[in-house]
Amino acid sequence: MSSEIALAGARAVRDAQRLRTVHARRRVGALLTVLTWCAAVLAVIPLLAILVHLLVGGASALSFDLFTKMPSPPGVAGGGMANAIVGTMILVGIASLFGVPVGVGAGLFLAERGGTRLAEVVRFVADVLSGLPSIVLGIFAWELIVRPSGHFSALAGGVALGLLIIPLVTRATEEMVKLVPTPLVESALALGFPRWRTSLVIVLRTAMPGIVTAALVAIARAAGETAPLLFTAFGNAYWSIDPTKPIAALPLQIFAYALSPYDDWRAKAWAGALVLLLLITLMSLLARSVLRARQSLMRGMAPRAEDLDD
Amino acid sequence: MTERATASSTVSAPVPAQSTSQHPTNTARRHVAPRVVLQNLVARYGSRVAVRDVSLDCQPGIVTAIIGPSGCGKSTLLRCVNRLHESVPGASASGSVRIDGDEIYTRTVDPIRLRRRIGMVFQRPTPFPTLSVFENVAAGIRAAGDADRGETLQTRVERALGRAGLWEEVRDRLHGSALALSGGQQQRLCIARALAVEPQVLLLDEPTASLDPLGTQRIEELVYELRGTVTVIIVTHNMQQAARISDVTAFMLEGELVEHSATRALFTTPQDQRTEAYVTGRFG
Numbered sequence: 001m002s003s004e005i006a007l008a009g010a011r012a013v014r015d016a017q018r019l020r021t022v023h024a025r026r027r028v029g030a031l032l033t034v035l036t037w038c039a040a041v042l043a044v045i046p047l048l049a050i051l052v053h054l055l056v057g058g059a060s061a062l063s064f065d066l067f068t069k070m071p072s073p074p075g076v077a078g079g080g081m082a083n084a085i086v087g088t089m090i091l092v093g094i095a096s097l098f099g100v101p102v103g104v105g106a107g108l109f110l111a112e113r114g115g116t117r118l119a120e121v122v123r124f125v126a127d128v129l130s131g132l133p134s135i136v137l138g139i140f141a142w143e144l145i146v147r148p149s150g151h152f153s154a155l156a157g158g159v160a161l162g163l164l165i166i167p168l169v170t171r172a173t174e175e176m177v178k179l180v181p182t183p184l185v186e187s188a189l190a191l192g193f194p195r196w197r198t199s200l201v202i203v204l205r206t207a208m209p210g211i212v213t214a215a216l217v218a219i220a221r222a223a224g225e226t227a228p229l230l231f232t233a234f235g236n237a238y239w240s241i242d243p244t245k246p247i248a249a250l251p252l253q254i255f256a257y258a259l260s261p262y263d264d265w266r267a268k269a270w271a272g273a274l275v276l277l278l279l280i281t282l283m284s285l286l287a288r289s290v291l292r293a294r295q296s297l298m299r300g301m302a303p304r305a306e307d308l309d310d
Numbered sequence: 311m312t313e314r315a316t317a318s319s320t321v322s323a324p325v326p327a328q329s330t331s332q333h334p335t336n337t338a339r340r341h342v343a344p345r346v347v348l349q350n351l352v353a354r355y356g357s358r359v360a361v362r363d364v365s366l367d368c369q370p371g372i373v374t375a376i377i378g379p380s381g382c383g384k385s386t387l388l389r390c391v392n393r394l395h396e397s398v399p400g401a402s403a404s405g406s407v408r409i410d411g412d413e414i415y416t417r418t419v420d421p422i423r424l425r426r427r428i429g430m431v432f433q434r435p436t437p438f439p440t441l442s443v444f445e446n447v448a449a450g451i452r453a454a455g456d457a458d459r460g461e462t463l464q465t466r467v468e469r470a471l472g473r474a475g476l477w478e479e480v481r482d483r484l485h486g487s488a489l490a491l492s493g494g495q496q497q498r499l500c501i502a503r504a505l506a507v508e509p510q511v512l513l514l515d516e517p518t519a520s521l522d523p524l525g526t527q528r529i530e531e532l533v534y535e536l537r538g539t540v541t542v543i544i545v546t547h548n549m550q551q552a553a554r555i556s557d558v559t560a561f562m563l564e565g566e567l568v569e570h571s572a573t574r575a576l577f578t579t580p581q582d583q584r585t586e587a588y589v590t591g592r593f594g
Binding site: 115181183184186188189190191192194197201202205206208297 | 392394397399422423424425426428429430432433434436438439440449450453454489500503504507513
């Protein structure tokens with residue numbers, strides 16, 4: 001009888017110990033959960049702070065005129081930055097027109113001929129290029145286009161931004177193409193598709209949503225760049241859509257207005273920054289929706305079958 | 311290897327199955343099923359030999375099953391018949407494969423043109439995810455560049471779907487996504503896609519490995535119906551399947567062809583001890 005009681009006592013002690021360790025574990029878990037929450041909040045605070053700041057500073061200048069009117073001289077009320085908004089779109093357009101196809105082509109090459117010496121070099125150069133300070137790209141475009149032609153131009157700015165896009169799109173395309181299941185590629189080959197047709201019709205189309213997402217993110221990044229434009233696109237106080245002439249750009253306009261001594265211009269700089277932020281947010285949202293389309297595409301596909309019988 | 315019986319000569323090609331399929335345009339067949347002869351075929355991945363000196367004679371219009379444990383080289387053997395094997399980096403093949411007497415391992419043969427004569431279906435369904443049901447089947451026809459041979463693309467796609475037993479199920483959603491089909495339907499779509507270019511030879515690499523029993527049954531019936539019109543070589547893990555649908559069965563082990571003979575003979579009176587051990591389930 002007494003031994004039974006002793007046994008029960010021992011069991012109770014053991015249970016209590018277990019309970020303590022369980023409690024301790026829960027406490028550590030709760031603590032870490034709180035810490036990750038804090039980190040998450042800290043990560044979001046800068047963006048929210050920036051947004052609030054932009055709204056407060058720029059609300060007075062934010063109007064329909066901002067998008068439709070040309071800049072007005074200091075002291076003259078009204079006016080907008082239509083030329084800069086259109087200029088940024090033209091610059092980004094030139095950059096995409098030249099950066100995206102080159103990037104996609106290079107990425108396709110890396111994915112299909114990944115093991116070769118040349119591919120190693122291309123991959124390495126792309127990585128270096130993507131880590132390069134953007135002002136260096138501006139200097140390069142200046143040397144390449146501005147100096148020989150003798151004047152600043154939208155084309156030079158577009159090329160500088162395009163150089164920024166290329167490595168990002170290249171590496172993203174490579175990764176997306178590598179994710180296309182091998183059996184899918186072999187199915188096309190087995191149907192009598194030549195290599196080029198397989199790459200174009202099957203591989204690229206299957207990888208396309210991922211590539212589009214990456215391209216949009218890269219373009220959004222390029223849209224906000226200022227440094228490469230300083231001595232390429234240069235900025236323009238007047239309306240111009242001629243790619244061979246200097247062109248206005250939102251980041252440049254913001255830069256110029258923010259440094260000005262006029263309250264009116266400074267408010268416009270805030271508003272311009274807000275417009276830029278909205279533009280980039282819009283592109284990111286677009287990128288996300290394309291990404292969702294890609295996920296549904298990938299879900300429907302057979303998982304990658306590397307486990308060939310032999 | 312001396313046991314490799316005179317089997318092939320004892321196996322006669324069956325009478326071409328008269329159209330049992332439900333599709334009305336099923337009868338228009340241009341090609342006659344050819345004889346496929348493999349001789350001293352060796353396939354390598356780099357320095358690793360996956361197929362060792364295999365000789366196999368596949369008579370016109372019959373179904374040949376290749377069985378054997380995982381890694382025995384049966385898929386690689388199959389991939390040598392349409393020269394897909396060599397598309398793997400580092401892979402090479404030597405020896406001889408003749409289709410109705412024409413050697414395919416010569417410099418003058420273009421693998422791309424060759425593959426238009428030889429259809430292939432893989433372990434898992436591989437519909438092209440960005441294309442519709444219709445475009446999936448039309449893909450091979452478009453790639454071959456002979457979309458207009460007196461028949462409309464529509465007719466040819468319909469016939470291929472009919473032969474694959476899929477027409478009734480997809481006729482109302484030809485332009486919907488191929489990914490909306492079930493696994494079994496997707497696999498039959500892949501068969502339709504392969505049949506659309508009217509190949510003379512059909513290679514099936516464990517086509518039912520990822521399907522449920524019903525889907526498997528549909529594919530097996532389909533293979534049975536195709537005999538006589540195309541020469542079929544099917545790789546399978548499943549011995550019952552080989553027994554059900556093939557006329558000749560070949561058993562491979564460690565890259566070698568151990569034995570091949572009429573299916574019933576191979577399963578009931580195997581000539582080689584290793585074959586007997588495998589078909590009675592003592593290993594593999």
